[in-house]
Amino acid sequence: MEDGLYSDVLQFRRRGRCCRPGVQMALLGLVTAMLWAGLLTLLLLWHWDTxxxxxxxxxxxALNVSQVSKDLERHRGDQMAQKSQAAQMLQNVEEIQVEQKRMKTQGLELSQNLDGLQEGLSNLKSQGLNERRTALNALERLWEEVAKLWIELRVSNGSMCNTCPEKWVNFQRKCYYFGEGAKRWIQARYACSELQGRLVSIHNQEEQDFLAKYINKKGSWIGLRDLNTEGEFVWMDENPLDYSNWRPGEPNNGDQGEDCVMMLGSGQWNDAFCNSYLDGWVCDRLATC
Incomplete structure (x- = not known):
């Protein structure tokens, strides 16, 4: 029995050795085919996925291109709208500039017209003031003439017309006040007005001699000036310069602007700056009966 079993094993080994190369080749082909099939499958899957x-x-x-196209169209539309708005704004700016130029021209014309009106109004006001001053001066002279006539009438009837206020000095039916205290010419004028008089007007030698007796030795303002027209001296009573007592060489309008007249301590006259301060000033007014 052992011999038979050994024979079978030997026979099987012989068979195995005889068939082994074919099986290996078949297995190798099968494995290769399976590998190629897997690789092909992988390639197909990769291709399909790709x-x-x-x-x-x-x-x-395509979606992005469509969106970009829409955005581009919208952007172009916005650009066109912006260009249109810019053109409109430019047109508006040009219209505003034209309107500004027109308004500026109109403003210049209005300013010129206003200046003309103001100048005319100033001229009218000046003219009115001059006319009023002239009328007041004429009225004052008229009242003074009436007062003089009244005094003459009273004197002819035997009245004594030599009454003066306190601290005033009488001479030839006139009263004189010799003020003291540093004043400019205009201040002296107003001081006489407050005393119901005016800076003195001198028309004859007798009056001049009387005043020279009382005059402040440092100089006093009198009512003579050429403020309106250089060289045309006018008295405060508006009468012409029918008498004078100038110091030699005067009036000389020294340094330009000597428009007011003072009486020196000697009694002689000198033109001086109206803003200068003098210690004396002389007022006059009519005496009462």
Whole structure:
């Protein structure tokens, strides 16, 4: 029995050795085929996935292109709208500039007209003031003439017309006040007005000699000036310069602007600056009966 078993094993080994190369080749072919099949399957899967990815990319690209096209169209539309708005704004700016130029021209014309009106009004006001001043001066002279006539009438009837206020000095039916205290010419004028008189007007030698006795030795303002026209001296009573007592060489309008007249301590006259301060000033007014 052992011999038979040994024979079977030997026979099997012989068979195995005889069939082994074919089986190996078959197995190798099968494995190779399976590998190629797997690789092909992988390639097919990769190709299909690639195709799907490309399709998705195409769809996305198409969508993006569409969106970009829409955005571009919208941007172009916005640009056109902005250009239109810019053109409109430019037109508006040009219209505003034209309107500004027109308003500026109109403003200049109005300013010129206003200046003309103001100048005319100033001239009218000046003219009115001059006419009023002339009328007041004429009325004042008329009242003074009436007062003089009244005094003459009273004197002819035997009245004594030599009454003056306190601290005033009488001479030839007039009263004189010899003021003291540093004043400019205009201040002296107002001081006489407050005393119901005016800066003295001198018309004859007798009056001049009387005043020279009482005049302040440092000089006093009198009512003579050429403020309106240089060289044309006028008294405060508006009468012409029918008498004078100028110091030699005067009036000389020294340094330009000596428009008011003072009486020196010697009694002689000198033109001086109206803003100068003098210690004396002389007022006059009519005496009462």
């Amino acid at each position: 195709v799907q990815g490309l399709k998705r990319l195409e769809d996305i690209a």
